[in-house]
Amino acid sequence: MSMRKIIHVDMDAFYASVEQRDNPELRGRPVAVGHGAQRGVVAAASYEARRFGVHSAMPSVTAKRQCPDLVFVPPRFDVYRAASRQIHAIFADYTALIEPLSLDEAYLDVTENRRNLPTASATAKEIRTSILRETGLTASAGVSYNKFLAKLASGQRKPNGQFVIPPGSGVDFIASLPVSKFHGVGPATAARMQRLGILTGADLRAQPLSFLQQHFGKVAGWYAGIANGEDHRPVVPDRPRKSSGSETTFDRDLTAAADIEAGVLAMAEDVWNWCEKAQAFGRTVTVKVKFADFRQVTRSRSFPAPIMRHQALQVASIELVRGLLPTPRGVRLVGVTVSNFGQPEARPALPLFRATQMAALL
Incomplete structure (x- = not known):
């Protein structure tokens, strides 16, 4: 196998940097993209905010406590997606082998690049x-x-x-790195490795495969490989998206069925907007509910054909959440996801509803 030339491009504090770019008053200040309400969560943090320990997925209350001067900015996903499209168009000037991981990062295989640049390092510099x-x-x-080494x-x-x-x-390079820094080794696995005396890449490499298989099962081969700097995964362009979802955390726990259903309808609206723009329609609808005690429940329903109408997605979402109501416990989060994408069939996934029938459901 010829040696690949792989670049991992990662935008710097992407959402927060877009906000600082578009609003000069935010430049140099600690910025969090998200909602600063009681139940808000940080979606992204600027480097100025990260110096205070603020990071994504942190509760907004905690972030504000750690950085009293933190400025919260509501997310603008349409703007982030537009910037991401610009960035991916630049990638395409250099290679067709682009594997997006999210809006702000991707793998590029530039073994043979469209600019005929001699090195991957020169290619990465031009792209940046x-x-x-x-x-x-x-x-x-x-x-x-x-890919493994490029991401590190x-x-x-x-x-x-x-x-x-x-x-x-x-x-x-890997030998002195903590295993907790390895992509694919999550916090629970890293803690388990540490209990076994595996603290660094060198420690992982020293373990026989039989030992790793005994403690980690099927993924042992992967761990043994990366400890030796091996990763044979190709860059896979145009990986199909498997789902689209939206969820929200409420400022206060909801107990009234009407309020919970309204939240579900709002999330279904977000998902439908994405489906229409992407022209991607799925057969499976999933509703997620997280209660005040953090217990989480999901309910799903699959249809014989993709859901092609906004109304049908609304009805399916409401029917699913009503299976969990009424509830004596407060609800802190709801979400809706559409998955199992496919080509539309001639028949609709759900029958058409008259306005009176729709009103009865909603």
Whole structure:
């Protein structure tokens, strides 16, 4: 197998950087994208906010406590998606092998690049320069011979930098890294490894495969591979999206069925807007409810054909949540997801409803 040239591009504090770009008054200030209400959650934090320990998925109340001067900005996902499209158009100037991971990061295989640049490092530098010139945003990049190492490398010179792990250097680079830094090793697995005396990449590499299989089962081979700097996964372009969902955390616990159903309808509206724009329609609807005690319940229903009408998604979502009502416990979060995408069939997923029938359901 010929040696690949892989770049992992990761935008710097993407959502927060877009907000600082568009509003000069926010530049240099600690910014959190999200809602500062009692039940809000930080979606993204600027580097100024991160110095105070503020990070994504942190409750807004905690973030404000750690950084009293924190400025909350409501998210503008349409703007972030537009910036992401600009960035991906730049990627496409260099290679067709682009594997998006999210709006703000992607793998690129530039083994054969469209600009005929001799090195992946030079290609990454040009891409980052183009992103800054065309969007006003900075990006960091990791360059290596596989995806695992490229992703590790992209975090080494943040923000607005790049780092290269050349062939022959992967094992040495990994050796001193904590296993908790490895992509694919979550907090629970890292803690389990640490209990077994596996603290670094060198510790992981020293374990025989039989030991790893005994403690980690089927993923043991993957752990053994990355400990030796090996990752044979190709960059896979145009990976189909499997679902689209939206959820919200309420400012106060809801107990009234009408309020809970209204929240579900709002999330169904968000999901339908995405489905219409993407022209992607699914057969399975899932409603998620998280109660005040943090217990979480989901209910799903699959149909023989994709849901092609807004009204049908509303009805399916309401019917699913009504299976959980009434509830004596407060509800803190609801969400709606559509999945199982496919080509539409001739017959609709749900019958048409007359206005009187719809009113009875909603």
